[in-house]
Amino acid sequence: MVTFRVKIIPKGIVKEVSVPDKRNIKVHELIRILGYTVEDVVVTKDNKVLSEYDTINEGDEITVFTVFSGG
Amino acid sequence: MMICKFCQKKAIIRLPYARLSLCQVHFNEFMVKKVLKSIKRYKMISKGDRILVAVSGGKDSTTLLHILSLLSSTLNIELYGIYIDLGLGEYSEKSKQKVKELFKLLNIEHVIVDLKESLGFKVPELSKLSKRPTCSVCGLIKRYVLNTIALNLKANSIATGHTMDDMIAYILKEFILGNYGQLVKLKPKLEAIAGLMPARIKPLVEVSERESLVYALVNNLPIYHGECPYRPQESIEVEIKSFFNMLETRHPGIKIQFLRKFFKGEAVNLKDVTLGEIKKCSICGMPSSTDVCALCKLIYRIEGSYNRILEFLDKINSIELLR
Numbered sequence: 001m002v003t004f005r006v007k008i009i010p011k012g013i014v015k016e017v018s019v020p021d022k023r024n025i026k027v028h029e030l031i032r033i034l035g036y037t038v039e040d041v042v043v044t045k046d047n048k049v050l051s052e053y054d055t056i057n058e059g060d061e062i063t064v065f066t067v068f069s070g071g
Numbered sequence: 072m073m074i075c076k077f078c079q080k081k082a083i084i085r086l087p088y089a090r091l092s093l094c095q096v097h098f099n100e101f102m103v104k105k106v107l108k109s110i111k112r113y114k115m116i117s118k119g120d121r122i123l124v125a126v127s128g129g130k131d132s133t134t135l136l137h138i139l140s141l142l143s144s145t146l147n148i149e150l151y152g153i154y155i156d157l158g159l160g161e162y163s164e165k166s167k168q169k170v171k172e173l174f175k176l177l178n179i180e181h182v183i184v185d186l187k188e189s190l191g192f193k194v195p196e197l198s199k200l201s202k203r204p205t206c207s208v209c210g211l212i213k214r215y216v217l218n219t220i221a222l223n224l225k226a227n228s229i230a231t232g233h234t235m236d237d238m239i240a241y242i243l244k245e246f247i248l249g250n251y252g253q254l255v256k257l258k259p260k261l262e263a264i265a266g267l268m269p270a271r272i273k274p275l276v277e278v279s280e281r282e283s284l285v286y287a288l289v290n291n292l293p294i295y296h297g298e299c300p301y302r303p304q305e306s307i308e309v310e311i312k313s314f315f316n317m318l319e320t321r322h323p324g325i326k327i328q329f330l331r332k333f334f335k336g337e338a339v340n341l342k343d344v345t346l347g348e349i350k351k352c353s354i355c356g357m358p359s360s361t362d363v364c365a366l367c368k369l370i371y372r373i374e375g376s377y378n379r380i381l382e383f384l385d386k387i388n389s390i391e392l393l394r
Contacts (some may be wrong), residue, residue, distance in 0.1 A: 010297045039316035042284050049083045049288050053073040067280040068309050069129065069296050070238070
């Protein structure tokens with residue numbers, strides 16, 4: 001099982017995501033688990049933009065920016 | 072690991088519609104070239120133009136000003152920035168802070184208009200007193216202030232950060248609501264009306280919001296990625312944008328294809344749709360489709376007099392340019 005914390009901006013929601021039977025997952029898998037498409041969000045780790053094929057590991061603090069914000 | 076098509080370094084973004092995966096350096100290059108191509112494709116800018124860039128603190132207008140500042144010598148243009156503090160509480164405060172940082176970072180001459188100081192009302196107060204929806208009052212104020220300041224600065228055009236996603240959402244919304252006359256306003260360039268209205272340009276018209284956000288993040292630009300507290304919970308625009316993102320995921324390129332065909336006039340002949348007659352407001356002299364403009368009418372409805380609007384004009388026209 002892999003578990004990591006995901007902060008969703010601008011909603012400010014923090015979600016804990018657990019995926020059984022895995023040691024890590026790809027960014028595009030996380031996006032799908034959260035119910036978005038790749039076009040809907042930008043994912044960062046330590047202020048660095050991740051591509052959809054980057055890997056997320058246990059304990060990583062991930063930020064997901066939904067692209068439609070503002071007024 | 073996904074690698075950049077041009078340098079084999081680690082890619083940060085994949086753009087299926089362009090069949091590209093790009094590293095940070097080549098993504099930046101791609102974005103600047105893309106905006107330049109749109110400016111040329113839709114003949115938005117001429118050499119020597121003075122352009123007032125409307126900046127809100129969000130990712131799109133921030134990306135726009137950054138890219139235009141990089142292109143300013145190539146295009147031979149003069150840039151000015153404007154931020155309007157609409158009085159939307161913490162949202163306005165945080166946005167204003169980011170915009171100030173941006174203007175400083177890019178060394179852009181700019182104007183900051185504080186609505187409460189210059190008009191005496193914040194947008195939510197105006198909305199309450201006039202019994203008009205907040206978003207409608209907000210749009211009205213922004214158009215009015217941008218036009219006034221642009222005329223005062225003798226700017227040829229006003230550049231806004233409307234993206235490809237915005238344009239698709241607006242086009243479909245106006246279709247759905249049957250407001251076909253509004254479609255002409257959605258062109259990438261709305262021509263100037265001499266002495267009354269500078270041109271309106273949308274250089275990010277072929278840039279998606281995802282690209283704009285990635286550009287702002289990888290360049291560490293000061294942005295406030297917040298949500299306006301007055302934005303409707305169920306906005307048609309956001310629902311259309313989400314739907315088109317789902318389509319784009321399954322059919323890469325569908326958004327840009329739709330937009331280009333629309334602008335070519337394949338769905339609606341935009342030449343046949345006009346803005347209607349634009350007159351000078353008999354009270355304040357700003358552009359209007361009727362004898363008295365919408366803002367003058369709104370103020371009159373609240374106060375029974377036009378005095379405040381004339382004082383407002385004097386105040387915002389005397390705001391100094393800052394650097």
